Amino acid sequence: MSTVQDILNKLTEPVEPLASTVDGLEFGDASTVVTGIVTAFMATQEVLEQALAVGANLIIAHEGTFYSHQNKGVPWRENPVYRRKQALIQESGIAIYRFHDYLHRYQPDGIMIGLLQELGWTSYKIEHRPSASIVTIPTNTVREVAKWVKRKLDIPYVRVVGDISMPCSQIGLLAGYRGGGTLSIPLFEEANLDLVIAGEGPEWETPEYVRDAVHQRRRKALILLGHAYSEEPGMKHLAKRIKDGFPGVPVRFISGKHVFQVV
Structure with a gap:
């Protein structure tokens, strides 16, 4: 059985430790045994709901969960959208890992x-x-x-x-x-x-x-x-890489719907 920390160690292994990074476990316990993994461009509420529906308890997302490159200290923590999403995450116990800087520093990116x-x-x-x-x-x-x-x-x-x-x-x-x-x-x-x-x-x-x-x-x-469309393929490729490293863990990529519409 693999824990969240086992997965994270494998993901960061190809890169020397970074002194400054936005990457990190945003929610969840590193000692939790992983039952399923979802990779995504961003842990949107829709992605969260889909991940929970398929029994995943770890989301590996490229961008931050709460609408900012630097998730720490965002000024909208009392916003109702923020609070409802945060409540879903905390009630579900799902782990969310931000995987941005290390992935870009793979050789090649x-x-x-x-x-x-x-x-x-x-x-x-x-x-x-x-x-x-x-x-x-x-x-x-x-x-x-x-x-x-x-x-x-x-x-x-x-x-x-x-x-x-x-x-x-x-x-x-x-x-x-x-x-x-x-x-x-x-x-x-x-x-x-x-x-x-x-x-x-x-x-x-x-x-x-x-x-x-x-x-x-x-x-x-x-x-x-568009930002998401240019980076989603990398997270799709990451899901395949994780499957190869942890063949006993169900892994899937979830694509978010395009946020913009042409009218």
Whole structure:
């Protein structure tokens, strides 16, 4: 029988201990014997209810439970939504482990590996960097790449900046909140990129850089997937990894519904 601590030790094993991290057991007892595990982008109330329904008593989530990157000291602890969700967690006794920084520091990045696998791009030439992966695919248009990404990730829509008829082959992948100018703009030039595919970032940074680049007749484009859609594949891949390490423990990935609607 494996305890919560056994699982956590295995998850953090590939990385040297981090002096500062948001990762940690947010709820639950580390000595609890694990009856089932759910991995998810975030422990939303819907994910919590589904996990309890299938008998899981450990959720491994990439993002924080209560709407903030830093869960400690959030100012809305008396908010009724917060309190109802917290009550469900405490009454159920379920353990929730935040697994963010360590997973991103896997070699290669654990989230990125899941995204590449889900996109079906692992057989192409790939250069892994600390915050991005550079992928060389057969030349295609931005429009066709966008269609491919939507189909492979089961995304209802993506947002695109640039000429969608532009041919591209050299792509920079940046999962999560790495689509800002600090990372993306230098990457365009350093890696000679045609296209950046990112989760999200400030709209006044990389999108505006691409707008000006296109106006100058430079071949640049940007596809924004949304934060959750860019990182969920990594948590799906993590579920498979945990199954291999703990074959006697039921493990499943639960995808949250897309939070935004197009109206």
